[in-house]
Amino acid sequence: MSFTIRGQVVSTELDNGSSAMGQDVIIFRYPKENITSKSIIIVQPTERCVVVIQGQIAAELPPGSHNIQSPANPLSAFLSRFKYNQLPFDTVIFYVSTTRHEVRLAGVSQTDDLVPLEYEVAVYFRVQNPSLLATNVQFGGQFFRDADLAAYISPIVDQEVSQVLNHVKLIDVFKKFGDITTAVTAGLKTFLSEIGIELISVRMIKLIPQDPELRRILQLRDLGIEIYDAVRLGLARILAEKSDPASVNMALGIPYFPDLSTIVVSGGSPYMTGIMTGGNPGQAPGTGSGGIVTSSSPALQTAIKQIFGDVKTSGTRDDQQ
Template identity: 70%
Template sequence: MSLQIRGQVISTEREDGTSFMAPDVLLFRYPREQITSKSIFIVQPQENCVVVIQGQVQAVLPPGTHNIQSPQNPLSNFLSRFRYNQLPFDTIAFFTSMTRHEVRIQGKSQTDDLVPLDYEVAVYYRVTDAAKLVTNIQFSGLFFKDGELAAYLAPVVDQEVSSILNQVKLVDVYKKFSDISTAITAALKQFLAEIGVELISVRVTRLIPEDPELRRIIQLRDLGLEVERAVRMGLARILTEQGNPASVNMAIGMPYYPNLATLVNLPQRLLQFSMGSEKGESNEQSKPQGS
């Protein structure tokens, strides 16, 4: 009776049924100390597995089950070519997600009239060449996620957005949505193709002034109000939040006289007396000193 040791299963699936490949994970590096010559690679339908041995890509395994020791296998061919009895210790398996992914890239820019703007761009993509992606990015942990790819793309997006916004006035910014999307698409398509990623589409999801008060004024203007009236309404809202009674006058565009307004609620006799005393004092002050 012989004792046979069961080979290690190399997969992204955990024993409890969950997966290492979360929706935001592009690459998962399997711990290399668990990869042996009796290992069986199980690649899920939405994945590819890139096997790197001694710093070189030796195989890109498609979805399915792959036994290292089976004939006509890229890894078994590698072992037979170098007459190895087992896989070297520096064998690394990278599981790559081949599904559609999305990242949101945020940043700041400014217009030609120096108005700061906040922007957000949604980028949709998928990996088409897993080996090229593995050889063109660098990460230190077990996972390479969408957020880390967004850090790669952020300088490219910022350059394209600023190249357009820096040359237009604030009133013309929202006419440039299509130009911004076209410029970002052209730049990212070439950049992502170099790392084995296909760009699906680009969409500008937010382009607003950094100042919240200026955003509200633009909203009122777009509702049909004149710019001057929109500014008054914005200032009236601020005065209302402060409890300032001048907010109504600001909204209707009328002057506000706080000293006269305090006399409105006084009794009639007291009002007459106050006005009469003020008048008498003014007459006495106007008399010559010699009279």
């Protein structure tokens, strides 16, 4: 993007009628070439102009038209003091926006019980001291935008949010919106005032668990569902997405049992050897055809009845009940 000067007029207005001061632009640094002592500096109603000559702030110009050679212009006084006939080559002009701006900052913190939480904070501000701001921020291009300021203050916001969340249990997090807002406001107000920015307000936009499953459980809990039922419904949804028939039982809170008539017990467990009976002559004790341990032991039958109810398993003989 190139900027030209029409008739020695220095302004943020471009040749196509648009403005270099976009909605998210805080500071615009005007190209320093072609600025002469015959230039006229025009400042729009929503701007302030900071003129820096040889590393010193020579003037802060309010909205209006400013002729450098006018005796009442602070730049002419600067030139006369140093006996300059024209502006030196190292003259830099900053246009600073004085309108209200908004930046949003997002990050991740955690609660006292180590639950990761995503947060988002909206910060509203305006520039109160343009000269102080222009000398306290650094930017390599021609623009200093809202995103640049957000990156500048992000560590402070993260610190203030974490100081509150790190000492709160998850169940009490959503009661701390006011405390987080107060902490962030106090931390930012002091810091921003040091660089010439007036903090208008801070608003907590988002504070949710990073895990989507945990978010759904908390939503069900806030609808009036008991926490254990909410967890069960969350698990039921996961099972339903996998086409698992147990999802209905999980949602209803009813145990799901498979067809126990198909259950056989493998003979690999050493503690079952010798206590099982049945099978063909020549086979190991407690094994049926194919080396499968049958569930004909009275002790095993009793255990199965205690767990699953009065059912019969494969290999059970009526005369052993």
